[in-house]
Amino acid sequence: MATPKRVEVLGAPVDCVDLEGALAAIDTLIAGPEARAVVAVNPEKVIKAQSDPVLRRSLASAGLLIPDGIGVVYAVRLLRHERLERVPGAELMPAICARAALRGYPVFLFGASREVNEKASAVLAKEYPGLVIAGHHHGYVDDAAMPDLVAAINASGAQVLFVALGSPRQELWMEKYLPELRHVRVCQGVGGTFDVIAGRVRRAPLAFRRANLEWFYRLVTEPRRAIRQIVLPRFTYQVFREKLFG
Numbered sequence: 001m002a003t004p005k006r007v008e009v010l011g012a013p014v015d016c017v018d019l020e021g022a023l024a025a026i027d028t029l030i031a032g033p034e035a036r037a038v039v040a041v042n043p044e045k046v047i048k049a050q051s052d053p054v055l056r057r058s059l060a061s062a063g064l065l066i067p068d069g070i071g072v073v074y075a076v077r078l079l080r081h082e083r084l085e086r087v088p089g090a091e092l093m094p095a096i097c098a099r100a101a102l103r104g105y106p107v108f109l110f111g112a113s114r115e116v117n118e119k120a121s122a123v124l125a126k127e128y129p130g131l132v133i134a135g136h137h138h139g140y141v142d143d144a145a146m147p148d149l150v151a152a153i154n155a156s157g158a159q160v161l162f163v164a165l166g167s168p169r170q171e172l173w174m175e176k177y178l179p180e181l182r183h184v185r186v187c188q189g190v191g192g193t194f195d196v197i198a199g200r201v202r203r204a205p206l207a208f209r210r211a212n213l214e215w216f217y218r219l220v221t222e223p224r225r226a227i228r229q230i231v232l233p234r235f236t237y238q239v240f241r242e243k244l245f246g
C-alpha cells in the first residue's frame with residue numbers, strides 16, 4: 001500500500017510524488033472505504049488557502065494532493081528537501097485512464113460543455129482500449145438537478161470520477177457531494193482537461209513544458225489567467241522569507 005509523504009508549503013499540504021507515485025497512491029485509494037478527492041496544488045491555491053477556510057478544508061481532507069504547479073515543486077525542494085516531480089493534473093488524468101483500462105476501474109466524466117464532454121469521452125474510449133466509461137455528463141447542471149446526477153453516478157458503478165468544472169467550483173462540488181458517492185473511490189478535479197482531450201484547447205508546446213514554462217505560455221495565450229497569476233510574486237516572496245527567516 002503506497003501512501004506518499006505529505007508536507008506543508010506555506011500552510012498548504014502537498015504530497016511528495018512523481019507520476020508513478022501518484023498512480024500507486026490512486027491504487028491505494030481505490031482499495032479504500034470511501035470517495036477521496038485528488039486535488040492539484042499550485043501557488044495560486046496555496047495563497048488562496050491562507051484566507052479561504054473552505055479551500056483549506058478541502059485540501060486537508062483530500063486523498064491525494066498532486067504537485068501540479070512548478071512553483072510548488074521548487075518550494076517543497078527548497079523548504080522541505082523532499083524529492084518530488086511536477087505532476088500536472090492534465091497528465092495524471094490520462095495516466096489514470098490507462099491504469100483504469102488495465103485494472104478494470106470504471107470511470108465517469110462529469111463536466112465541461114455537452115459537446116466537449118462527449119468528445120473527450122469518445123477520445124478516451126478510443127485511446128485506451130478496455131477503458132470502461134461507465135457514464136458521462138456535461139458540467140452545466142443546476143443544484144435542483146444535482147441529486148439525479150449523483151444518483152446516475154452511483155448507478156453507473158464508476159470507481160473513478162473526473163470532475164471538470166474549473167477551480168474552485170470543482171473543489172466545492174467534491175466537498176459537498178463526495179460523501180454521497182457509493183462506489184467512487186477516487187475523484188479528480190481536472191479543470192479544463194476535458195477541453196484539452198477534446199482538442200478544443202491546446203496545452204503549451206513541449207519546449208515550454210520541458211522548460212517548466214507552461215504557466216508562462218498560459219499567461220501569454222490566455223490573458224484572463226494573468227489576474228489569477230498575480231499571486232506568483234507573493235508566493236515567491238513568502239517562500240524566500242520562510243527559507244531565510246523560518
Ligand code: UDP
Binds near residue numbers: 138139167190194
Ligand atoms: N465548466 C463547467 N460548468 C460550469 C463552469 C465551467 O463544466 O458551471 C467547465 C468549462 O466548460 C471548462 C472547465 O469547467 O471545461 C473550466 O476550465 P478552466 O480552464 O477554467 O479550469 P481551470 O483549469 O482553470 O481550473
